[in-house]
Amino acid sequence: MYLTGNLKRRPLRTVTIILTIALAISINISLSSLSSGLSYSARELIEDVGMDLIVLPRGTAPLLMELTTMDWGHRMWEEIMEIEHVEAAAPRYLSYLFVRCSDGNFTEVPVYGIMPEMEMKFTQFRIKEGFYFTSGNDSGEVRDGALLSSALLKKTGLGVGDAVVFHIPTPEGGWREFSFQITGEYTDALNEDGKEALISLTTLQVITGVREKDTISEILIKLTDERWEEDVREYLTQQFTYRDSITVYSEEEIYEEVQRIVDILDNFSLIIYLLTTTISLIIFSTIFIINLLERREELGVLNILGIPRRAIASGVLAEGILYSMAGFVLALVLSNAFMRGFSSIVQKYYWKLPEGATLFYSSLPATLYFFLLCIAIALVSTLPGALYYLKKTPVELIRGESV
């Protein structure tokens, strides 16, 4: 009661201390949640693809996987499928084709050449409507089936069952057209807003002129059990016929690549943590010391009345912790409001985050860390005051110059 009474006695000072802690900690929470959100989303999205290993052209870093190609894709795929413990392998070839939008303009879109029966074992491309096409359905004008992402369907004004025409420019300055029947609509787990399409691997190789060399971009591998990861990787790097033309990465290694970039942001945030924590310490300790000096006589009287000095000092510490707790609770409220507001601005005006991804992510350990930081700020700020009361006699306190 005495403690809470002190909080009410000087409302402006109480509000200042609590708000200072709340604002400073909420900056820290939102920054930490931003980097946690990026890490968390990266892991979620990579896991969403449902692969254990990925085979890329030799020397390709995971995040540059779309810029390079390798040849003899089908032969590679066949050999990989024969490896023990491989449940599925999905070869893909990425090319860029042009499609006419509903406004009459052309747009260039990524088109993945895939093997539908293999791609079904992975979860990057999620069918929302319709079904995967079957290859080789060449019947006059409509050559084959295609799946279009929801965003591309919206952009082109097409729907499932319609025909989509892809354009490929020719060296002579014109273009060739290839029609496909849209058999389904899907979303890409890695890029929910992506305007993209899926067609048969062989068809894409033929229309882009790389069938002869059987060019592909990557092969996703799913194992019967994760524990075989090292065995399969060892086979691929040591016994695989095409071992000199490939690089193998695990899901974890791709995540580590993303984390390397998030770490840069994390380290930068340290400067801000340091500044905000120092500011809170200065403000908390200054106002708290002013408060204590003003109550010097009162605390001296309490001591004379029989309350031990140790109890008075503990009360001072408890008062500080009470301030910091109130600040922490307010910080949680403020940071959540800020993060929600900022996320909705991003989602509304900039980009739609894929399902499972989040811009900010607050984990329990991080929340606990900031809770402890608040306690630490309170202790460091109030400890000098508490020690002061431990050292002084009641007479010294009462005689002390009033401030």
Add this chain to the structure above:
Amino acid sequence: MSLSWLFLKGRRVVATSVAVMLSAVLVLSMLSVSEALEKSAEKRERASSEDILLTTAYLSNGIPGGHALSEEISSDSNVTVATPISLAIASALVGGEDLPLVGVGVIPGEIEKFMGEDGVLFISGQKMEISDFFEEKGDPYFAGGYKGRWTGEILLDEVLKGKYGLRKGSRIELSGPGGRMNFTVSGFFSTTLTGGGVVSYYVKGAFMVHLSELQALSGLALSPDNGTVVDRCWGILIKVSEKLREDNEAFESFASSLKARYPLYKVITLQERFKRLDEQYNLVKVYSFSISFISASVGLLFLLAIMYINVQQKGQLLRVLKAIGASNRDIFLEVYLSSLLILFVSFLSAILVSYFVAGYINDYFVSSTGIDVSYAILNTSVALKAFLIFAGLGAVLNLYPTFKAVRIKLEGVRAPPERW
């Protein structure tokens, strides 16, 4: 009028000034990062050597017949020069290491016309400072239908020179989807790559070769299926005539005519790049402004509280001043100017500290990303923006303790100091 009463509590004033200064440092740092990201990108875009870039949406080398298309565009009377360029990733075996390199394919005689007198070339905002150049200015390998003379000339990134001891005349083998090809180093150029940081995990450096030789190396010259010439490139750099550049309306009309002639490709002008940059950096600006506003509020709230405590604790002094004839205006100015003085001095010190903080942030990002561009700029505009936030908020918040001081009752002159 004297401000001395305020400074009777020296340690308190110092603590307040330090807290306000640190919150100003935070504001200045956040704003300088946001300024740098936007302004350095804008500066690079503005320095771009081309007026118009005809390209595809992705780094896809999606324009076939690049040489012919470029010639066709060059024949337009509004165009001074147009040249095709290609981009590709290739790997080089240097010193036993397999180095992934990013390559640019150019026609030297044409790209030279896009370079400044100092040998600086900006391709789509990417700076290249070229010290030595190709001897062969044409593209002879293409001239012979991709069977012509192979020059093998290559310009390398300075980073590779320093790190791997490569010299003019050194031989280097590059491999790409088109096979393995030999080149001889004919010079060096510097880019924003430092050879370290996170970028070095992806590319260790850059190189520049004749366009057709890069096309051959990266399988962009001939169709892999039937061997016919496809001559794929990433874009066509276009420099328009002085007359057209100065006439905005005519320039826009020319850009639109290019869009109509080549509907598959993107026609990117400087204005469009700025618009894109604005969209990209708006989010950074919103985020940094929010953090700045919160941190400014923290520091200024503290200043408000301390000023209020001062007014309350020095209430007797103020009453005496009033009793001996000080007007409300005098009291107002004394309290208000004191708080603004603390704010102003703290802000000035913050500028000095932020200068070093901005330098540290810059060095940190350059070393951790491996790209040598500005990441924090502390200029007059940043200082002014931060000052406006501080002065605006401070001026409003400090009215509260000031009015409390003005309204202090003279009757209480005999009363003990008021507690609040």
